[in-house]
Amino acid sequence: MSRFTFVTAGESHGPALTVTVSGVPAGLKLDRVRMNRELERRQQGYGRGGRMKIEHDEIVVTAGVRGGETIGSPVSISIPNADHEAWKGAMGVWELDATDAEARRLRSPRPGHVDLVGGIKFDRRDLRDVLERASARETAARVAAGAIAKELLLTFGIEIRSCVVSVGLAGDPQRAVAWPEMLAVDDSSPLRAIDAPTEEAMIAEVDKARADGETLGGALVVLAHGLPVGLGSHVQWDSKLDGRIAQAIMSVHAVKGVAIGDGIECASHPGSEVHDAIYFERDAGWIRTTNRAGGLEGGVTNGQDLVVRAFMKPISTLRKGLPSVDVDTRTPERSQWERSDISAVPACGVVCEAMLAIILADAMREKFGGDSIAEMTRNFRAYVDAARAY
Ligand code: EPS
Numbered sequence: 001m002s003r004f005t006f007v008t009a010g011e012s013h014g015p016a017l018t019v020t021v022s023g024v025p026a027g028l029k030l031d032r033v034r035m036n037r038e039l040e041r042r043q044q045g046y047g048r049g050g051r052m053k054i055e056h057d058e059i060v061v062t063a064g065v066r067g068g069e070t071i072g073s074p075v076s077i078s079i080p081n082a083d084h085e086a087w088k089g090a091m092g093v094w095e096l097d098a099t100d101a102e103a104r105r106l107r108s109p110r111p112g113h114v115d116l117v118g119g120i121k122f123d124r125r126d127l128r129d130v131l132e133r134a135s136a137r138e139t140a141a142r143v144a145a146g147a148i149a150k151e152l153l154l155t156f157g158i159e160i161r162s163c164v165v166s167v168g169l170a171g172d173p174q175r176a177v178a179w180p181e182m183l184a185v186d187d188s189s190p191l192r193a194i195d196a197p198t199e200e201a202m203i204a205e206v207d208k209a210r211a212d213g214e215t216l217g218g219a220l221v222v223l224a225h226g227l228p229v230g231l232g233s234h235v236q237w238d239s240k241l242d243g244r245i246a247q248a249i250m251s252v253h254a255v256k257g258v259a260i261g262d263g264i265e266c267a268s269h270p271g272s273e274v275h276d277a278i279y280f281e282r283d284a285g286w287i288r289t290t291n292r293a294g295g296l297e298g299g300v301t302n303g304q305d306l307v308v309r310a311f312m313k314p315i316s317t318l319r320k321g322l323p324s325v326d327v328d329t330r331t332p333e334r335s336q337w338e339r340s341d342i343s344a345v346p347a348c349g350v351v352c353e354a355m356l357a358i359i360l361a362d363a364m365r366e367k368f369g370g371d372s373i374a375e376m377t378r379n380f381r382a383y384v385d386a387a388r389a390y
Pocket of ligand 1: 012049050051052083134135136137138139140315316317338339340341
């Protein structure tokens, strides 16, 4: 199986998160430091909650890697939850402490979260059974899978980065971001914002939200750079890369909108202002001077930077709660608050990078196949040479 796919397991306060990635070719050298750095990036951001002070997420590889190199079998990674120690009574795998479990029971569902519908659907009276899996902690496992995808893409000179363009009312959700600007974003800045003055305004927004017991969403941009022409396909609905990317990004917790390139703005402009004119130059080959399409035409990469914009709603766990109902008594009750983030837009950006990396790694596997990196590289080079000669 040469497609790049993954499956995660794990509850937020259970023993560990795990992810199994299949379709990784043999011979891919993995950089453990770089992979752990991805997990660390996900934990950062002004406005994160107390949990991030407890966890120091690190990958424990349990399968598919030998001597730092993949061997073609599924790669399995676990990320232990340090906080499980404090939650053993309520989240033990084989035994529960009745008092602890009752104290940590979730009875008043959070509007906007899956608590209530998950409780009804899976017939769980303790909504914690739903909360635990729905928590955005699961994204640590996705970032681990994404880290493998990034390692694979890097072998072919493809890089992925993200930045935050708005938090609450600060910044501009539609701000265009070009690759050189993206490279200038300070990865260790509080919100990984596109520019410093906007970042200050974003920090002020988070402070105000904290004081008000509120939460905030925002918008982020993810770019992929160095892609070949021809990933994805126009011939069938589910092979179109834009659709696959939208699904992957939309599946990230709290993301409620996805756009490729100028996808939202172009709806209100005439065609001549939306499409990217095509030129041919002897040395450069097929080129464009604009990238409003965001690197995809007909669901196929055109060699320009892939531009994905994601819009995140405010996290539904508010300190001041929201109108809800106690599922036992069915009487009005504020939704339960437990430790959460005020805003997590930069972390969401890291998760979106991972999801985009996974979709692109899958598209690369689909196009170039091979069981080893060497074989995949031979196929890649032959195709790139042929495409250049077109
Ligand atoms: C998160 C871990 C969680 C939350 C957050 C993200 O840990 P805890 O519930 O122990 O505080 O901080 O989850 C949510 C925002 C959510 O809605 O569940 C993480 O590792 O990213």
